[in-house]
Amino acid sequence: MSFEVFVTNLLYGLTIGSALILVASSLSLIFGVMGVVNFAHGSLAMLGAYLAYTLILLKFNFWWALILSPLVVGLLGLLIELFTLRPLYARNPLLQFFLTYGVAMIIANVVLYAWGGDALGIDKPGSLQGPVNILGVYYPKFRLFVFFFSAALALGLWLFITKTTWGVILRAGIHNRELVEAFGINMSRVFTLVFALGSALAAVAGVILGAMRNLNPVMDLDLVIGGLIAVVIGGLGSFRGAVLGALILGLSESFGAQLMPGFSKFTVYIVMVAILLWRPEGLVRGV
Amino acid sequence: MLLEVKGLCKNFGGLQVIRDLDFCVSEGQLTSVIGPNGAGKTTLFNVISGRFAPSSGKIIFEGKEISGLKPHVISQMGLARSFQITNVFGSLTVMENVLLACQSRLPERISLRKGSATFDGLAEKAEGILRRIGIAQHRDRPARELSHGDQRHLEIAMTLATDPKLLLLDEPTSGMSPAETAQTMDLIEEISRSVTVLLIEHDMHLVMNISHNIVVLDYGTKIAEGPPQEIKNNPEVRRVYLGGL
Amino acid sequence: MSGAQAFEYRTMRAAADYKRYLAVVLLALLVLFPLGAGTVVSEFYVSLLVRIFVFGVVVLGFDILLGYCGMASFGHAMFFGSGAYVAGILFKHVSPSIWLALGASVAACAMLGVLVGYLCIRSRGLYFIFLTFAFAQFFYLFFNSWQFVGAADGMPGIPKPTLGIPLDLGNRTVYYYFSLLFLVLAYVVARHIVRSPLGRALVGIRENEERTEFLGFNVHRCMLTAFVISAVYGGVGGCLFTGYQNFVSSSVYHWGLSGEILIMDLLGGMGTLIGPVIGAAFVIYLGDVLSTWMHDTWLMVLGAVYVVFILFSPEGILGLAKRALPSQVFSHVVRGKGAL
Numbered sequence: 001m002s003f004e005v006f007v008t009n010l011l012y013g014l015t016i017g018s019a020l021i022l023v024a025s026s027l028s029l030i031f032g033v034m035g036v037v038n039f040a041h042g043s044l045a046m047l048g049a050y051l052a053y054t055l056i057l058l059k060f061n062f063w064w065a066l067i068l069s070p071l072v073v074g075l076l077g078l079l080i081e082l083f084t085l086r087p088l089y090a091r092n093p094l095l096q097f098f099l100t101y102g103v104a105m106i107i108a109n110v111v112l113y114a115w116g117g118d119a120l121g122i123d124k125p126g127s128l129q130g131p132v133n134i135l136g137v138y139y140p141k142f143r144l145f146v147f148f149f150s151a152a153l154a155l156g157l158w159l160f161i162t163k164t165t166w167g168v169i170l171r172a173g174i175h176n177r178e179l180v181e182a183f184g185i186n187m188s189r190v191f192t193l194v195f196a197l198g199s200a201l202a203a204v205a206g207v208i209l210g211a212m213r214n215l216n217p218v219m220d221l222d223l224v225i226g227g228l229i230a231v232v233i234g235g236l237g238s239f240r241g242a243v244l245g246a247l248i249l250g251l252s253e254s255f256g257a258q259l260m261p262g263f264s265k266f267t268v269y270i271v272m273v274a275i276l277l278w279r280p281e282g283l284v285r286g287v
Numbered sequence: 288m289l290l291e292v293k294g295l296c297k298n299f300g301g302l303q304v305i306r307d308l309d310f311c312v313s314e315g316q317l318t319s320v321i322g323p324n325g326a327g328k329t330t331l332f333n334v335i336s337g338r339f340a341p342s343s344g345k346i347i348f349e350g351k352e353i354s355g356l357k358p359h360v361i362s363q364m365g366l367a368r369s370f371q372i373t374n375v376f377g378s379l380t381v382m383e384n385v386l387l388a389c390q391s392r393l394p395e396r397i398s399l400r401k402g403s404a405t406f407d408g409l410a411e412k413a414e415g416i417l418r419r420i421g422i423a424q425h426r427d428r429p430a431r432e433l434s435h436g437d438q439r440h441l442e443i444a445m446t447l448a449t450d451p452k453l454l455l456l457d458e459p460t461s462g463m464s465p466a467e468t469a470q471t472m473d474l475i476e477e478i479s480r481s482v483t484v485l486l487i488e489h490d491m492h493l494v495m496n497i498s499h500n501i502v503v504l505d506y507g508t509k510i511a512e513g514p515p516q517e518i519k520n521n522p523e524v525r526r527v528y529l530g531g532l
Numbered sequence: 533m534s535g536a537q538a539f540e541y542r543t544m545r546a547a548a549d550y551k552r553y554l555a556v557v558l559l560a561l562l563v564l565f566p567l568g569a570g571t572v573v574s575e576f577y578v579s580l581l582v583r584i585f586v587f588g589v590v591v592l593g594f595d596i597l598l599g600y601c602g603m604a605s606f607g608h609a610m611f612f613g614s615g616a617y618v619a620g621i622l623f624k625h626v627s628p629s630i631w632l633a634l635g636a637s638v639a640a641c642a643m644l645g646v647l648v649g650y651l652c653i654r655s656r657g658l659y660f661i662f663l664t665f666a667f668a669q670f671f672y673l674f675f676n677s678w679q680f681v682g683a684a685d686g687m688p689g690i691p692k693p694t695l696g697i698p699l700d701l702g703n704r705t706v707y708y709y710f711s712l713l714f715l716v717l718a719y720v721v722a723r724h725i726v727r728s729p730l731g732r733a734l735v736g737i738r739e740n741e742e743r744t745e746f747l748g749f750n751v752h753r754c755m756l757t758a759f760v761i762s763a764v765y766g767g768v769g770g771c772l773f774t775g776y777q778n779f780v781s782s783s784v785y786h787w788g789l790s791g792e793i794l795i796m797d798l799l800g801g802m803g804t805l806i807g808p809v810i811g812a813a814f815v816i817y818l819g820d821v822l823s824t825w826m827h828d829t830w831l832m833v834l835g836a837v838y839v840v841f842i843l844f845s846p847e848g849i850l851g852l853a854k855r856a857l858p859s860q861v862f863s864h865v866v867r868g869k870g871a872l
Binding site: 037093094097098102103104105110112228232236265266269273277 | 654669
């Protein structure tokens with residue numbers, strides 16, 4: 001493999017990885033705080049992308065769409081948590097997972113119904129179009145933006161969880177809800193907000209990915225599977241792990257496509273099975 | 288010697304919970320394991336019953352080494368164990384709980400071929416055990432509806448239903464009222480006449496009254512062993528429990 | 533009191549008779565149904581019922597795994613699809629004998645069940661879900677690109693299967709009775725399994741796995757057996773499916789199908805055997821009715837119904853009926869906390 005090819009693959013892998021970082025980190029946030037594996041995460045991201053598409057169609061620019069769409073999806077997430085997840089907290093977590101599967105099914109098909117089955121596109125903002133030169137390789141500016149933007153958001157989220165009081169409350173709540181509530185903090189409300197935040201972040205990921213690639217009604221599966229695998233690789237409950245997992249997944253997909261074309265779709269699942277069988281607790285310990 | 292524990296060590300990560308433990312359980316005797324919290328008693332039971340494999344050392348039951356074998360294999364060899372935190376089938380009835388325990392002794396216990404008729408003899412046996420333990424009147428109630436004390440008794444009933452040669456009872460009277468504890472004490476004493484019992488208990492009165500032999504653990508190792516009279520007067524034991532009074 | 537009665541989990545004699553009556557009536561209706569056919573409308577219903585019978589078989593097996601043993605698999609399409617493809621390949625390239633295809637499907641799925649089951653059963657809960665999902669996806673992706681079977685376009689030109697006796701299995705009505713027979717057979721066998729010692733052990737595992745193991749049951753072997761049983765049922769269903777459709781494509785391995793099977797089980801009532809068959813009937817009927825004007829997006833409605841049931845009646849349709857009718861009627865439904 002020549003240096004150029006290597007760098008291209010590396011950059012591409014990092015880009016896929018960084019798009020996944022947003023999905024994986026918000027998924028990890030929801031799991032870490034609420035103990036819920038949100039199968040609807042991909043559909044929420046997809047909805048975010050399609051909403052942005054419509055907003056842009058209505059003459060909003062990309063940046064406005066990037067702000068408004070997640071707000072709407074965040075609100076939807078709030079409602080979902082309030083009416084469907086909250087009644088199930090005392091029950092088996094598997095039931096919660098099955099519920100999110102049902103929610104995913106509803107959202108995904110609403111998207112299909114409302115926007116149709118053809119692939120759509122979101123125009124990148126003018127300032128981010130065109131290539132940039134990195135180490136002799138020409139790389140699309142927007143993809144670079146995706147990398148830095150996702151990394152920044154993930155970092156912000158990480159700092160929030162680890163350095164702020166609210167973050168500590170979130171992490172304490174999963175271990176001992178009663179104790180936290182004894183301090184006068186309403187955990188139910190916290191859960192609702194976390195789910196809303198997670199949904200909004202998923203929507204951000206969707207918008208960016210939609211602009212980077214395209215919008216299609218089956219993009220939700222790739223997103224949620226990618227997110228789940230990333231979280232599992234890193235270790236369920238570990239935020240840093242989710243980020244690491246996303247990058248690993250992105251790189252393995254990119255290099256996998258290069259070295260074993262035709263098998264690239266399998267790579268994701270091979271990694272998934274390997275981790276689940278040999279190291280289900282993930283690669284990273286701790287938050 | 289029905290059970291021999293030789294040089295047993297168990298660590299979890301860096302934490303050594305059991306260190307170099309040696310003791311024996313003689314057939315027909317009731318042996319109690321006592322010690323302060325964190326001494327490693329429940330871990331000892333977990334290792335003996337197969338939930339964990341020893342880090343080093345051996346466990347020999349009826350002359351055969353059982354260290355590291357799976358729990359169901361050890362159970363089939365005649366070693367039954369009750370749990371410190373009640374571990375019954377909460378949503379099934381009391382009768383169903385014991386029937387399932389009885390089923391485990393059938394050679395066709397997980398057979399596909401036999402139908403319901405296999406259980407003809409089981410109902411009698413189950414009823415007998417329920418009566419012996421004293422919870423027969425609850426036979427059709429879901430286990431979780433029973434009082435805490437009765438659930439602990441159900442736990443014991445289930446272990447008995449597996450026809451054990453050695454019965455490991457992990458704090459059978461935990462959470463019981465004094466009346467229930469006295470009742471349980473009589474029950475265990477009655478059981479110990481036909482089954483060898485290894486008992487973990489915190490209730491000293493009970494332990495001193497019914498044990499033939501007592502093993503005292505502290506920080507995962509044995510600090511004393513002997514009949515109740517000896518243990519009562521042992522200065523090491525006093526120090527560990529009472530802090531040097 | 534005999535053991536059989538004790539172990540009937542409080543089945544009242546009266547309730548048992550009542551249900552037997554109902555079953556006979558229903559069976560009679562189903563048997564007589566196609567004879568009243570001849571109109572275009574009935575033709576549609578015959579086709580609908582065949583699909584219900586086929587999926588009924590699949591979900592029966594799945595219920596033994598989820599409803600009775602408590603193991604949620606998200607990759608059951610793996611077995612349905614394998615049965616379907618084995619049948620398709622054999623019909624087209626070897627022989628149209630339905631018996632050969634059934635035998636081969638059973639063998640293939642049994643082996644697959646052992647292999648995949650052995651790997652997956654070490655994991656529990658969510659991990660088991662992810663693992664079974666991933667394995668099913670392998671099959672989907674593989675068959676989606678394997679040229680020999682037509683890749684994504686599927687394998688056309690599959691001949692109609694033959695019975696080996698002078699009855700034309702290609703005739704819709706004949707196939708109706710054939711698949712109905714298999715559903716009844718599948719149910720009878722499942723019922724036997726569930727009442728056998730293994731069945732009782734599975735319930736124990738579902739209710740409290742640790743306790744069951746410490747009582748002396750080889751939990752691993754029980755779970756693997758349940759997994760293989762469900763795999764075989766799935767394979768038989770897939771084989772019957774191809775026999776009817778005369779066509780097979782990678783959609784038989786699609787993860788959405790795994791999801792639908794799970795939904796059928798939950799909607800009908802997990803751990804009841806009859807429930808999943810009702811669930812299958814409900815989902816397939818609903819799908820047929822709605823997809824004429826909603827096409828694929830009818831799944832939106834299914835998702836909504838599914839969510840509503842999870843929230844308000846996780847014991848499914850049978851659970852609703854149980855609440856509405858006097859308790860004795862449904863006492864055969866094994867109580868216990870259930871899988872979820």
